[in-house]
Amino acid sequence: xxxxxxxxxxxxxxxxxxxxxxxxxxxxxxxxxxxxxxxxxxxxxxxxxxxxxxxxxxxxxxxxxxxxxxxxxxxxxxxxxxxxxxxxxxxxxxxxxxxxxxxxxxxxxxxxxxxxxxxxxxxxxxxxxxxxxxxxxxxxxxxxxxxxxxxxxxxxxxxxxxxxxxxxxxxxxxxxxxxxxxxxxxxxxxxxxxxxxxxxxxxxx
Numbered sequence: 001x002x003x004x005x006x007x008x009x010x011x012x013x014x015x016x017x018x019x020x021x022x023x024x025x026x027x028x029x030x031x032x033x034x035x036x037x038x039x040x041x042x043x044x045x046x047x048x049x050x051x052x053x054x055x056x057x058x059x060x061x062x063x064x065x066x067x068x069x070x071x072x073x074x075x076x077x078x079x080x081x082x083x084x085x086x087x088x089x090x091x092x093x094x095x096x097x098x099x100x101x102x103x104x105x106x107x108x109x110x111x112x113x114x115x116x117x118x119x120x121x122x123x124x125x126x127x128x129x130x131x132x133x134x135x136x137x138x139x140x141x142x143x144x145x146x147x148x149x150x151x152x153x154x155x156x157x158x159x160x161x162x163x164x165x166x167x168x169x170x171x172x173x174x175x176x177x178x179x180x181x182x183x184x185x186x187x188x189x190x191x192x193x194x195x196x197x198x199x200x201x202x203x204x205x
Contacts, residue, residue, distance in 0.1 A: 008114075009052065009092075010092045010109075011111075012052065013023075013089040014093075014108075014112040015030070015091070016079055016080065017112075019087060020079060020193055026045065029073075036105075055084075058081055059080050060078070060080075062075035093115055093117075095120075100124045100127035101124055104127050106124070110124075121179055126176060127173050129169060129172040129173070129176065132169050132172065133166050136166065136169065139161055139162045142158070143162065147188070
């Protein structure tokens with residue numbers, strides 16, 4: 001499976017961990033809440049669901065209530081996590097390597113921090129901060145070397161990238177500080193980090 005397919009699987013399992021959903025609702029949540037999936041089509045989502053069904057990680061349930069609504073002729077399918085699906089999601093949520101803090105994966109992992117162990121959350125946040133600090137150093141180095149040769153538009157774009165990286169590093173510092181101050185009790189471990197505004201999306205996490 002490609003990394004994007006793995007990420008979609010993780011996101012679907014995470015959303016279904018919250019509550020059972022129809023395929024339409026799943027796609028809507030993926031489009032609205034997780035930016036990396038804004039252009040997700042049913043042609044991508046349903047093969048993912050079929051694969052999860054085949055592996056026994058989710059199950060289909062007929063929504064008989066929907067069949068009685070106006071304009072609905074047959075029951076819609078609702079997808080639910082199985083016990084194996086919940087266990088597999090928790091295994092995926094424990095992964096804290098570099099793939100958890102890349103640009104196209106970090107926000108998805110962050111969205112499910114409430115179901116992620118405290119030490120894993122902290123490793124992901126610190127890994128993301130380290131990655132952004134490396135990027136910031138590279139941008140600043142390139143800016144210092146090429147300042148005189150850059151046209152105004154390229155210089156403005158470079159400055160925009162530097163400002164964005166600086167904002168995210170400050171935001172990550174706040175989240176990391178908050179994580180370290182959370183009491184190490186079972187309840188706090190499951191509570192997730194406090195809501196904060198993602199500087200790259202402007203949304204509450």
